């Protein structure tokens with residue numbers, strides 16, 4: 001079955017819609033700016049960062065930000081991971097997020113990346129405090145180190161993350177558009193997974 005993604009979301013592959021909500025119209029936007037967001041995902045756990053300043057302050061998120069002039073999204077994602085978590089990884093793109101916010105003039109086109117391995121030491125930086133979280137309930141793991149980790153803190157993350165993070169964790173390529181109201185709540189959302 002072919003489905004039509006919302007405005008701003010361009011995708012070539014076969015998609016299956018997994019979430020669709022909010023009664024309002026999609027917000028208009030006049031400019032699109034590229035961003036990155038990267039996650040280290042290992043057996044039973046994921047590395048997130050607590051944002052200490054700036055946009056998204058006090059929320060947990062992946063590591064990422066704006067592209068520098070001349071950079072590809074992959075180069076930017078690997079640089080931001082080094083700058084914000086102190087580690088190096090060969091990242092792979094695993095999804096795309098498109099955000100529009102009533103308070104912000106441009107739309108965010110975020111390339112999402114993952115890796116299972118990394119080099120270097122996970123380090124707190126001026127911008128982010130990295131922390132590991134369990135990706136499965138403590139009673140479902142036999143690994144005592146994983147059982148000790150906190151669960152993914154969705155209540156302290158962007159309101160959209162709960163819709164696409166499970167797809168990232170299940171290694172399913174995804175694409176999503178999320179529109180935010182000026183009070184930070186979601187006003188309209190759509191997410192789909194890619195099928196081969």
Ligand SMILES: Nc1ncnc2c1[nH]c(=O)n2[C@H]1C[C@H](O)[C@@H](COP(=O)(O)OP(=O)(O)OP(=O)(O)O)O1
Pocket residue numbers: 035036037038054055056061062063064065066067099108110158159160161
């Ligand atoms: N709604 C939502 N959900 C999940 N992730 C995000 C959003 N909105 C977002 O902007 N993000 C992500 C995308 C990026 O990874 C960061 C925002 O980047 P930012 O910190 O503004 O960019 P930097 O280049 O690091 O900024 P400074 O270093 O200049 O502060 O959040």
